[in-house]
Amino acid sequence: MRFRVMATRSIVNIGVAGLLLSAAPIGLGAYAQLAGSAAGKRLSDVPADPYPSTYAPRPSVLTAIVGATAYTGTGATVANATVVMDGGKIVSIGEGAPAPAGAVVIDGKGKFVTPGLIDAHSHLGVGPSPSLAAVEGTNEATDPNTAEVWAEHSVWPQDPQFARALAGGVTSMQILPGSANLFGGRSVILKNVWSRSVQGMKFPGAKYGLKMACGENPMRVYGEKNRTPATRMANFAGYRAGWVKALEYQYEWDQFNAKRAQGDPAAKPPKRDLELDTLAAALRGDILVQMHCYRADEMMQVLDMAEEFGYRVTQFHHAVEAYKVRDVLARKNICGSMWSDWWGFKMESLDGIEENIALMHDAGACAVVHSDSAVGIQRLNLDAAKSLAAGRRIGLNISDGEAIKWITLNPAKSLALDDRVGSLEAGKMADVVVWSGNPLSVYSHAEKVYIDGALTYDYDDPARQYRSDFETGYMDKENVR
Amino acid sequence: MRTWHVQAGVLSFALSLASPVLAAPTAIVNGTVHTVSGGTIANGTVIFDSGVLTAVGAGLAAPAGATVIDAKGANVTPGLINSYTRLGLLEIELVKSTNDTETDSALFSAAFDVAPGINPASALIPITRVKGVTRAIAAPDFGKTNFAGQGALLSLGEGAAFTVRPKVAMYMTVGETGKRLVGGARGAVWAFVRQAFADARYYERNKSDFDENRARATALTRLDLEALLPVLDGKMPLVVDVHRASDIQAVVALAGEYKLKVVLIGAREGWQVAGDIAKANIPVILDPTNNLPGRFEALGATLENAAKLHAAGVKVAIAVMGDQVAYNARSLAYYGGLAVQNGLPKDAALAAITKTPAEIWGMGDKVGTLERGKEADVVIWDNDPLEAGAAPTHVFIKGQAQSLETRQTKLRDRYRNLGAPSELGYR
Numbered sequence: 001m002r003f004r005v006m007a008t009r010s011i012v013n014i015g016v017a018g019l020l021l022s023a024a025p026i027g028l029g030a031y032a033q034l035a036g037s038a039a040g041k042r043l044s045d046v047p048a049d050p051y052p053s054t055y056a057p058r059p060s061v062l063t064a065i066v067g068a069t070a071y072t073g074t075g076a077t078v079a080n081a082t083v084v085m086d087g088g089k090i091v092s093i094g095e096g097a098p099a100p101a102g103a104v105v106i107d108g109k110g111k112f113v114t115p116g117l118i119d120a121h122s123h124l125g126v127g128p129s130p131s132l133a134a135v136e137g138t139n140e141a142t143d144p145n146t147a148e149v150w151a152e153h154s155v156w157p158q159d160p161q162f163a164r165a166l167a168g169g170v171t172s173m174q175i176l177p178g179s180a181n182l183f184g185g186r187s188v189i190l191k192n193v194w195s196r197s198v199q200g201m202k203f204p205g206a207k208y209g210l211k212m213a214c215g216e217n218p219m220r221v222y223g224e225k226n227r228t229p230a231t232r233m234a235n236f237a238g239y240r241a242g243w244v245k246a247l248e249y250q251y252e253w254d255q256f257n258a259k260r261a262q263g264d265p266a267a268k269p270p271k272r273d274l275e276l277d278t279l280a281a282a283l284r285g286d287i288l289v290q291m292h293c294y295r296a297d298e299m300m301q302v303l304d305m306a307e308e309f310g311y312r313v314t315q316f317h318h319a320v321e322a323y324k325v326r327d328v329l330a331r332k333n334i335c336g337s338m339w340s341d342w343w344g345f346k347m348e349s350l351d352g353i354e355e356n357i358a359l360m361h362d363a364g365a366c367a368v369v370h371s372d373s374a375v376g377i378q379r380l381n382l383d384a385a386k387s388l389a390a391g392r393r394i395g396l397n398i399s400d401g402e403a404i405k406w407i408t409l410n411p412a413k414s415l416a417l418d419d420r421v422g423s424l425e426a427g428k429m430a431d432v433v434v435w436s437g438n439p440l441s442v443y444s445h446a447e448k449v450y451i452d453g454a455l456t457y458d459y460d461d462p463a464r465q466y467r468s469d470f471e472t473g474y475m476d477k478e479n480v481r
Numbered sequence: 482m483r484t485w486h487v488q489a490g491v492l493s494f495a496l497s498l499a500s501p502v503l504a505a506p507t508a509i510v511n512g513t514v515h516t517v518s519g520g521t522i523a524n525g526t527v528i529f530d531s532g533v534l535t536a537v538g539a540g541l542a543a544p545a546g547a548t549v550i551d552a553k554g555a556n557v558t559p560g561l562i563n564s565y566t567r568l569g570l571l572e573i574e575l576v577k578s579t580n581d582t583e584t585d586s587a588l589f590s591a592a593f594d595v596a597p598g599i600n601p602a603s604a605l606i607p608i609t610r611v612k613g614v615t616r617a618i619a620a621p622d623f624g625k626t627n628f629a630g631q632g633a634l635l636s637l638g639e640g641a642a643f644t645v646r647p648k649v650a651m652y653m654t655v656g657e658t659g660k661r662l663v664g665g666a667r668g669a670v671w672a673f674v675r676q677a678f679a680d681a682r683y684y685e686r687n688k689s690d691f692d693e694n695r696a697r698a699t700a701l702t703r704l705d706l707e708a709l710l711p712v713l714d715g716k717m718p719l720v721v722d723v724h725r726a727s728d729i730q731a732v733v734a735l736a737g738e739y740k741l742k743v744v745l746i747g748a749r750e751g752w753q754v755a756g757d758i759a760k761a762n763i764p765v766i767l768d769p770t771n772n773l774p775g776r777f778e779a780l781g782a783t784l785e786n787a788a789k790l791h792a793a794g795v796k797v798a799i800a801v802m803g804d805q806v807a808y809n810a811r812s813l814a815y816y817g818g819l820a821v822q823n824g825l826p827k828d829a830a831l832a833a834i835t836k837t838p839a840e841i842w843g844m845g846d847k848v849g850t851l852e853r854g855k856e857a858d859v860v861i862w863d864n865d866p867l868e869a870g871a872a873p874t875h876v877f878i879k880g881q882a883q884s885l886e887t888r889q890t891k892l893r894d895r896y897r898n899l900g901a902p903s904e905l906g907y908r
Contacts, residue, residue: 129773129774129775130774130775130776130777130780131775131776160773160774161773164772164773216575220575323893323896324896326899327899341809341812342805342808342809343808343889344572344573344574344605344807344808345573345574345575345804345807345808346573346574346575346576347573347575347576350573351892352889353889353890353892353893354889354893355893359893359896363899373804374773375770375771375772375773375803375804378770378772379770379819382815382819382869385868385869385870386815386869386870387870388870389864389869389870389871389872390870393863393872394893394897440869441868441869442815442818442819442821442822442867442868442869443818443821443822443868444822445822470774471774471780474774474780475774475780475781478781478783481772481783481784481785481823
């Protein structure tokens with residue numbers, strides 16, 4: 001929660017890294033290749049994507065959900081919809097369309113369908129249950145700049161919280177380092193599937209995020225240790241010093257790359273620096289900057305800093321004062337990842353209002369409902385409902401379907417995955433939730449959750465309610481809710 | 482039972498001038514009236530006068546001269562009662578200067594009384610009130626000993642309708658938190674508790690020895706022992722923070738042995754020993770979202786705890802605990818809805834935030850239902866009150882209409898129209 005932050009991701013899998021090579025002066029793929037020729041075997045062993053996703057969609061069958069009301073995630077609503085999934089993808093969605101021959105038909109009468117929910121801000125796996133020092137891995141609060149750490153190296157795949165989030169319809173999430181540090185490290189995007197390894201959960205091809213944090217948390221954590229930063233001005237000095245180093249690092253690589261391109265046999269690669277690998281990738285845009293920031297004035301200063309160093313802030317997290325600067329966030333196309341009604345637990349969250357998300361939406365900004373909580377992640381749909389109701393009470397005209405966008409397509413956009421998930425559109429990953437009733441009602445629950453077309457959770461079938469290794473032998477018979 | 486107005490002087494005076502409405506009765510007509518005590522009345526009328534409900538029924542005529550509110554079919558409920566909050570004790574959790582919830586002093590434990598710390602001007606009180614919560618327990622948090630001290634019962638009305646009844650309950654923790662406070666083992670918790678109880682009786686019998694400095698050593702200070710006497714006499718509820726099924730059974734046994742009036746709080750594995758709890762007639766205050774196996778003492782936590790306890794005959798009250806206890810006491814009705822989502826019958830959920838807490842806190846004859854003769858805490862809602870995002874359109878406490886304005890609505894309005902010139906001329 002409040003002590004937790006977001007991390008940045010930098011590269012990802014080979015496919016993406018390959019694309020980056022052509023777009024950037026130097027990519028990690030180039031680095032590895034170069035190291036192989038110029039720096040000996042040890043460096044040459046560093047691959048472009050050293051911890052690649054091994055996720056593979058589970059087996060699935062041609063499935064048609066027929067007769068439900070579909071919130072497509074784009075803001076639209078389709079009545080009496082037929083949603084067809086095959087080969088792990090959405091094949092079609094249409095009103096009143098017949099189910100294709102041979103399909104497993106799910107009767108959706110009286111039910112609702114949405115894309116799988118996406119939480120843009122979670123600490124599942126890094127801050128697991130049970131909450132014990134032995135498994136806690138959210139904050140490397142030993143230095144204000146730990147851009148070198150990767151959240152995935154803390155993730156415990158057996159965290160029982162994943163299964164509970166799945167029962168709430170969550171199919172993908174960004175797992176972030178905490179907010180103790182100015183640069184907290186890399187985030188990782190996971191699909192919510194059971195796996196022996198983190199790699200088996202990693203969203204294939206997703207970009208990393210870089211978690212950064214504004215305000216009180218870094219000041220408090222380091223100020224109390226009589227270290228810098230103890231003030232907001234030192235926070236900014238710390239960010240800027242990090243970016244300056246990253247620019248120099250990038251410059252050295254650019255120089256080296258140019259020499260190598262000219263066939264200079266004496267070209268020697270710069271000394272590799274894990275911290276600067278991440279920061280330089282963020283400056284290049286290969287890693288998305290995910291910035292924890294509560295106060296409006298701080299967000300404005302961060303935007304100037306992004307101009308100063310030529311990078312882009314993808315999303316402000318928590319952003320309880322986003323409503324004060326929603327016009328600016330809309331104009332700059334920066335997402336705000338927000339709680340529906342958390343506020344007041346520290347000074348910088350005192351001005352939180354219930355209408356924050358609805359006002360962001362109304363201003364045309366990318367509004368995202370996030371959880372930052374293993375409890376909240378189980379009912380993102382109801383947080384959207386609360387924000388929707390608050391917006392309507394002040395006269396904002398927002399449809400149910402648009403509110404669903406806050407927990408599907410908008411978080412997908414905030415993770416640069418909106419071309420692959422977040423909506424019920426042909427060709428997208430078949431991450432789909434069937435709800436017992438309107439997901440904006442407290443009386444509804446997720447009945448069936450499909451991930452890449454495979455039925456992964458079923459409310460009515462204990463065999464489709466996976467239990468982590470940790471719980472096995474403690475809680476075998478009860479459901480995971 | 483002693484009731485006192487926290488703000489005696491200027492504030493109460495000013496607000497009583499501003500509230501001269503008590504003379505005229507108020508009639509809410511055409512409501513869907515959830516009495517909690519006697520079912521739901523379609524086309525219901527609720528009439529109150531001088532702070533007291535005078536009539537509740539179907540299609541009653543408004544008395545002459547009454548202020549009439551046409552509910553147009555909207556849901557009408559009793560004011561909600563939140564059984565576990567920090568209201569008045571905490572403005573901002575991380576701003577320690579605003580936090581009066583616990584003492585880390587070794588001087589006091591059971592004698593710690595939250596009441597003098599209550600701040601009637603807290604911004605959280607209206608923010609909670611506008612979501613239909615009209616009464617709340619302000620409970621101490623656990624400091625350095627197993628006895629956290631004594632909670633207070635608040636009426637959340639404006640001005641003179643804000644009252645504090647101190648010393649309504651004693652708080653104790655016995656599980657993983659409790660054992661940490663007393664040397665690291667459950668066995669030590671129970672030895673300590675028994676010693677404290679024995680010492681309290683010893684103190685009661687030998688007060689003059691304490692006066693003359695002749696008393697033997699005791700586990701707690703004299704003031705703490707004094708504070709425990711109403712608990713041992715079964716007059717003050719002992720609210721016990723406990724989760725593991727076997728710990729709950731130990732508390733149930735303790736309650737029987739000492740004839741204590743025990744209330745369980747948390748009770749994440751309560752459903753596993755629901756029969757024992759029901760048999761002992763011990764109520765449970767729980768958070769219906771609490772389903773994480775976050776501790777080894779709560780591996781059995783489940784969203785269905787409330788439903789299963791209720792089915793076994795346990796009296797269940799709902800509260801907002803965990804991270805949100807400090808600032809989202811307002812979410813009470815929604816939490817009732819979440820319990821319904823997970824199997825608690827709707828009428829039981831509404832009772833768990835009205836009638837049941839009223840009974841637990843010894844005011845079942847005064848509030849918690851819409852019945853003639855009760856204090857007029859009445860809420861009219863814009864939706865099903867348990868639904869996500871539901872909010873009141875009217876809140877009455879002791880018959881007084883409450884403002885729906887809060888610090889948050891004022892901030893919202895300041896930034897409602899970014900295109901318009903601001904009141905200060907710049908933005």
